[in-house]
Amino acid sequence: MIKLYTTPSPNCQKVAIMLEETGLPYETQEIALLKGEQKKPAYTVVNPNARVPAIFDSDTGLTLWDSGAILIYLADKTNRFLPESATQRALTIQWLMFQMSGIGPSQGGANAFSRYVPDKIPWVIERFRRETLRLYSVLEGQLASADYLAGEYSVADMAVYPWVRMHGWAGVSLDGLDRLQNWCQRVAERAAVERTKSYYEPDMSIYEGEEFDKSTHHILN
Ligand SMILES: N[C@@H](CCC(=O)N[C@@H](CS)C(=O)NCC(=O)O)C(=O)O
Structure with a gap:
């Protein structure tokens, strides 16, 4: 199961699209940017860069942030949307x-x-x-x-x-x-x-x- 830390923003939508495209099971936790939740310790333990998105993959125990890295990880996990050659x-x-x-x-x-x-x-x-x-x-x-x-x-x-x-x-x-x-x-x-x-x-x-x-x-x- 993937946990997606998210908010309605373009960088977060990328990851949501990939999760929907691959059909991986996931749940979301909203981080309210205008309330500054991205900068609170409860979230900076997940992403010390204080930005969304981030994911936690309970299959592997990996916490990962930065949307490009997350897309590559999910592509490799599913062998989809990133060519092999x-x-x-x-x-x-x-x-x-x-x-x-x-x-x-x-x-x-x-x-x-x-x-x-x-x-x-x-x-x-x-x-x-x-x-x-x-x-x-x-x-x-x-x-x-x-x-x-x-x-x-x-x-x-x-x-x-x-x-x-x-x-x-x-x-x-x-x-x-x-x-x-x-x-x-x-x-x-x-x-x-x-x-x-x-x-x-x-x-x-x-x-x-x-x-x-x-x-x-x-x-x-
Ligand atoms: N390089 C990061 C950028 C993430 C980013 O800037 N996220 C914005 C939302 S789209 C954010 O968290 N902003 C909160 C802030 O600036 O405090 C990524 O692609 O994940």
Whole structure:
């Protein structure tokens, strides 16, 4: 049994998609980020980096955090969604890491600087949005030769989808990125992905215009 420490966020949705795709039995424990639960000792014993997601696998006794590492672990555990051949495996991990080191930090920066900080600095917002869009254009190019990022549907698609679907929250448009839009649709329509939506794809318009109180906003502190 896998225990998933989670919250409605893109990095957590990746792992939920993988668990749904593989059918591994799992239970969840929500970590409420706005209450700062990720920074409380009860959780930092699980993840000293104070971030979600994390998992505990009672079959192996392993506690693991960082979504990319978790996806690779679950792929190896089930022999699914990460090709066996060394070259295909390397290419799949390349696209997974492209999300982890590029799209996540850039789009996360666009979110933080356009939504969460009280003092908005246009140059900074633009810098993160432009970089996110540049990374999206790399995906668009890759999708010219394949339906999925590494050829077959894989952990790379599971990692990128939750971020690309949230492009609007970061203030980035998919206009002109037709292949990326079609790919997003293809992934979104998978039954396993559908099953994650009620929890991981809330209506973000409820947050529109919300002013965050800096003193109690744990993600900023
Ligand atoms: N590299 C980490 C990043 C995890 C991460 O930043 N998670 C966010 C939610 S998507 C979080 O826990 N934020 C809480 C905070 O910043 O205090 C991963 O991919 O698992």
